[in-house]
Amino acid sequence: MTLFRPADEKQIAEAVAWAANSTQRLEIVAGGSKRGFGRPVRAEHTLDVSGLSGIVNYEAAELVLTARPATPLATIEAELAARRQMLAFEPPCWRALLASDAEAEPTLGGVVACNLAGPRRVRAGAPRDFLLGFSAVNGAGEVWKAGGKVVKNVTGYDMSKLLAGSFGTLSVLTEITLKVAPRPETECTLLVSGLGNAAAIAAMAKALNTPFEVSSVAHLPAAAAQRAVTAFRLEGPAPSVAYRVEAVEKLLGRGARLDTAASAKFWADVGEVAPLLPLENRIVWRLCPTPSLAAAVFDEVAGRLATAEALFDWGGGLVWLSVEASEAGADGGAAIVRAAMKPRGGHATLVVASEATRERVAVFEPEEGPLAALSARVKAGLDPVGVLNPGRMREGL
Amino acid sequence: MIRMPEPDAGVLARRAEIVATLRRLVPGEGVIDSERERRAYECDAFTAYRQVPMVVVLPQTTAQVADVLRYCKANNVKVVPRGAGTSLSGGALPLEDGVLLGLSKFKRIVEIDVDNRCAVVQPGVTNLGVSQAVQAHGLYYAPDPSSQIACTIGGNVAENSGGVHCLKYGLTTNNVIGVEFVTIDGEVIRLGGKHFDAGGLDLLGVLVGSEGMLGVVTEVTVRLLPIPPGARALLIGFPSVEGAGDCVAAVIGGGIIPGGMEIMDRLAIQAAEDFVHADYPLDAEALLIVELDGVAAEVDHLIAEVERIAIEHGATSCRVSRSEEERLLFWAGRKAAFPAVGRISPDYLCMDGTIPRREIGRVLNRMKEMEKNYGLRCANVFHAGDGNLHPLILYDANIPGELQKAEDFGADILRLCVEVGGVLTGEHGVGIEKRDLMDTMFDEVDLNQQQRLKCAFDDSSLLNPGKVFPQLCRCAELNRTHVRAGALRFPDLPRF
Numbered sequence: 001m002t003l004f005r006p007a008d009e010k011q012i013a014e015a016v017a018w019a020a021n022s023t024q025r026l027e028i029v030a031g032g033s034k035r036g037f038g039r040p041v042r043a044e045h046t047l048d049v050s051g052l053s054g055i056v057n058y059e060a061a062e063l064v065l066t067a068r069p070a071t072p073l074a075t076i077e078a079e080l081a082a083r084r085q086m087l088a089f090e091p092p093c094w095r096a097l098l099a100s101d102a103e104a105e106p107t108l109g110g111v112v113a114c115n116l117a118g119p120r121r122v123r124a125g126a127p128r129d130f131l132l133g134f135s136a137v138n139g140a141g142e143v144w145k146a147g148g149k150v151v152k153n154v155t156g157y158d159m160s161k162l163l164a165g166s167f168g169t170l171s172v173l174t175e176i177t178l179k180v181a182p183r184p185e186t187e188c189t190l191l192v193s194g195l196g197n198a199a200a201i202a203a204m205a206k207a208l209n210t211p212f213e214v215s216s217v218a219h220l221p222a223a224a225a226q227r228a229v230t231a232f233r234l235e236g237p238a239p240s241v242a243y244r245v246e247a248v249e250k251l252l253g254r255g256a257r258l259d260t261a262a263s264a265k266f267w268a269d270v271g272e273v274a275p276l277l278p279l280e281n282r283i284v285w286r287l288c289p290t291p292s293l294a295a296a297v298f299d300e301v302a303g304r305l306a307t308a309e310a311l312f313d314w315g316g317g318l319v320w321l322s323v324e325a326s327e328a329g330a331d332g333g334a335a336i337v338r339a340a341m342k343p344r345g346g347h348a349t350l351v352v353a354s355e356a357t358r359e360r361v362a363v364f365e366p367e368e369g370p371l372a373a374l375s376a377r378v379k380a381g382l383d384p385v386g387v388l389n390p391g392r393m394r395e396g397l
Numbered sequence: 398m399i400r401m402p403e404p405d406a407g408v409l410a411r412r413a414e415i416v417a418t419l420r421r422l423v424p425g426e427g428v429i430d431s432e433r434e435r436r437a438y439e440c441d442a443f444t445a446y447r448q449v450p451m452v453v454v455l456p457q458t459t460a461q462v463a464d465v466l467r468y469c470k471a472n473n474v475k476v477v478p479r480g481a482g483t484s485l486s487g488g489a490l491p492l493e494d495g496v497l498l499g500l501s502k503f504k505r506i507v508e509i510d511v512d513n514r515c516a517v518v519q520p521g522v523t524n525l526g527v528s529q530a531v532q533a534h535g536l537y538y539a540p541d542p543s544s545q546i547a548c549t550i551g552g553n554v555a556e557n558s559g560g561v562h563c564l565k566y567g568l569t570t571n572n573v574i575g576v577e578f579v580t581i582d583g584e585v586i587r588l589g590g591k592h593f594d595a596g597g598l599d600l601l602g603v604l605v606g607s608e609g610m611l612g613v614v615t616e617v618t619v620r621l622l623p624i625p626p627g628a629r630a631l632l633i634g635f636p637s638v639e640g641a642g643d644c645v646a647a648v649i650g651g652g653i654i655p656g657g658m659e660i661m662d663r664l665a666i667q668a669a670e671d672f673v674h675a676d677y678p679l680d681a682e683a684l685l686i687v688e689l690d691g692v693a694a695e696v697d698h699l700i701a702e703v704e705r706i707a708i709e710h711g712a713t714s715c716r717v718s719r720s721e722e723e724r725l726l727f728w729a730g731r732k733a734a735f736p737a738v739g740r741i742s743p744d745y746l747c748m749d750g751t752i753p754r755r756e757i758g759r760v761l762n763r764m765k766e767m768e769k770n771y772g773l774r775c776a777n778v779f780h781a782g783d784g785n786l787h788p789l790i791l792y793d794a795n796i797p798g799e800l801q802k803a804e805d806f807g808a809d810i811l812r813l814c815v816e817v818g819g820v821l822t823g824e825h826g827v828g829i830e831k832r833d834l835m836d837t838m839f840d841e842v843d844l845n846q847q848q849r850l851k852c853a854f855d856d857s858s859l860l861n862p863g864k865v866f867p868q869l870c871r872c873a874e875l876n877r878t879h880v881r882a883g884a885l886r887f888p889d890l891p892r893f
Contacts, residue, residue, distance in 0.1 A: 014889070061754065142842045148838070150753055151783045152564075152785045152824065155820045156839065156844075157603055157611075165598070166599075208623075211535070211623040240691065240692060291591070317592060318593065364597055367596075370584035374586065374854070377853035378850065381853040
């Protein structure tokens with residue numbers, strides 16, 4: 001077990017090339033805050049890229065930021081805030097959710113590798129939608145790049161989409177270029193109380209179908225919050241937000257309002273899954289179902305797992321599902337959850353469970369047949385001997 | 398001139414047998430054999446290059462697509478997929494020894510799902526057809542390439558098409574959430590659906606924009622957005638293109654992302670004005686059109702902001718649309734810019750580089766010098782918000798050597814885009830047009846890595862070969878050389 005701490009891209013390439021030629025495997029970490037997310041990696045050595053940190057270039061007027069992978073998310077967010085900009089996909093940290101070490105710092109590389117997006121994802125997109133280009137080291141130890149440093153580019157295959165959310169299994173990111181966005185002048189959240197899950201999903205769809213640019217919608221059922229609350233977020237210039245809050249309220253009925261700071265805090269909490277915390281002996285699944293079927297998926301699971309609690313984000317497109325570990329059983333509830341999802345479309349990821357459970361159970365949505373074979377060929381095309389984060393997504397990937 | 402791969406003499410010799418088999422696989426009128434009818438497919442909208450395909454096949458079902466591809470793979474026959482043939486980069490240029498696989502019969506809107514704000518459509522549905530089909534629900538499909546009346550969703554997926562609104566609403570890739578596609582091996586695979594994100598590797602993300610080289614898309618699920626309640630536009634004249642560029646930077650720097658933001662230079666303004674009489678300011682060196690969409694409270698607020706910024710940045714004229722007719726008139730000239738330039742020159746090449754916006758002044762000045770050196774005129778229209786340039790190089794194909802000169806001029810412009818930190822293509826795709834310039838942006842390792850992805854989908858390089866990459870993929874060789882033989886010493890770097 002060796003811990004490599006390369007100082008630059010060249011040294012990363014050297015370490016990976018050595019591993020590839022010596023059939024040794026590497027676990028890639030930067031801040032290490034997402035080590036507990038995904039399937040446990042079984043590797044002989046650790047490649048700690050925390051030496052590759054810092055913003056390389058930030059041009060607010062171009063909406064483009066380039067940074068090294070270990071740059072703390074907090075650093076990037078502070079720089080952006082100073083120019084009244086932001087990462088539109090508002091990546092969560094999940095420190096409490098994953099119970100990560102207090103010193104483990106969420107980094108840009110981790111956010112991109114895990115494709116982490118917060119509540120605004122329903123309208124704005126995920127890291128995959130904002131990754132303009134990158135440099136990386138593939139599993140053969142070759143330095144390569146793709147994409148560009150401008151906001152509009154279709155030159156060559158869109159490898160950025162492939163790298164975002166690949167959990168470090170395809171290449172080690174060494175430089176990341178993102179599209180950034182102006183920060184809205186103000187925001188306001190409308191809270192409607194007392195809706196059941198199905199009614200809340202319908203209300204969220206109704207709001208998202210209006211032209212009032214509702215930018216986040218979430219439903220906190222009675223079990224998760226004090227009282228069931230369905231939240232609608234509006235952002236933009238003050239006169240516009242004032243008008244649109246009124247318009248949404250006319251549509252959905254009176255509610256309480258959270259002004260700018262309270263609204264931001266509310267959505268940060270939703271992104272961090274705070275309404276389901278603290279977790280004591282609980283297992284947490286992250287479901288991305290067909291949004292309109294979210295309540296039905298939950299009802300089916302809850303019918304078989306009585307301790308199930310949920311938080312609905314993205315208008316139902318994201319369901320956080322928490323279950324008591326003892327009730328979930330040896331498979332963490334996988335059979336029940338996947339059976340509820342399968343006929344309704346979408347995918348489920350086991351986020352919080354013991355290492356043993358995450359090793360035993362398929363953490364990500366299982367793939368079958370030609371799709372599984374294609375994913376394996378794609379992996380082999382980038383990491384031919386399986387050096388990088390082996391098994392992080394599934395056996396062999 | 399751009400060279401295409403040498404035709405396979407063996408395949409050409411077996412043409413009759415291949416056509417006969419394809420007729421069995423796609424019965425009825427699905428196989429086009431006569432030279433006269435095949436000629437209709439000899440080029441796409443990149444008309445400088447033409448090639449009559451060996452045979453045209455127009456399947457109607459996914460099963461037929463799978464049968465055709467499986468047969469082609471087994472018989473080493475190349476396949477070029479085609480939607481409406483509106484590619485500006487030669488993405489659908491046929492091959493002499495290849496099947497031209499047209500998806501024009503896949504015209505059905507399969508499902509409109511209002512609750513999930515998406516539609517499932519077949520790839521031969523036109524871009525505008527999607528928006529029209531869902532309009533009654535107050536929804537639309539946001540990417541709007543200027544060919545949207547004709548171009549198909551399948552082609553949009555292949556090219557990752559953009560359009561005027563993509564700064565605010567994204568490209569095709571940000572608005573497609575699922576596909577069904579067929580591999581060259583005839584396997585039918587579904588990626589995505591109505592849900593968010595991928596449950597594994599994001600193969601959908603890489604299929605979009607793969608220029609028909611990874612698979613043939615047979616169904617597409619697109620995300621729909623609510624139609625904005627209103628839009629207003631500003632028509633702003635500037636004494637210099639740099640001034641217009643600075644204004645654009647200030648608008649974005651001020652936190653405003655307009656629905657559309659376009660610049661035209663003097664030659665483009667004049668050509669457009671002569672054509673559509675939109676009352677454009679003919680004394681301006683640059684014309685900036687800014688459109689803001691949304692609820693009236695927001696639009697009115699931002700129109701005033703943009704107007705203020707424009708005046709601060711030296712605008713010589715500024716008109717705000719007072720009616721829907723006037724807004725459309727502002728756009729009429731811009732939307733007709735290509736045909737308008739077509740009226741003042743027998744032929745033109747449309748380029749598509751993207752640059753960091755701060756470089757607009759430098760790039761335009763260098764292009765002026767190139768105009769002198771090449772003795773050809775160049776009109777400029779561009780998507781100013783995202784720095785995507787569309788220089789139109791005017792030439793006359795009947796003058797010997799002039800196409801070559803225009804191509805060289807275009808290549809110089811694209812090299813310049815890369816030199817200042819930009820890219821070869823913002824939305825038209827590489828196709829054959831920019832294929833041989835790929836090495837200005839990417840080195841051999843970069844291109845090999847992209848080709849290894851290609852090999853994962855199509856290891857025999859039968860899908861749309863000769864496009865995008867300056868050299869054909871040799872998958873066996875690429876895989877063999879990937880991990881260098883021989884042990885390396887233990888890396889000499891900090892460890893604990």
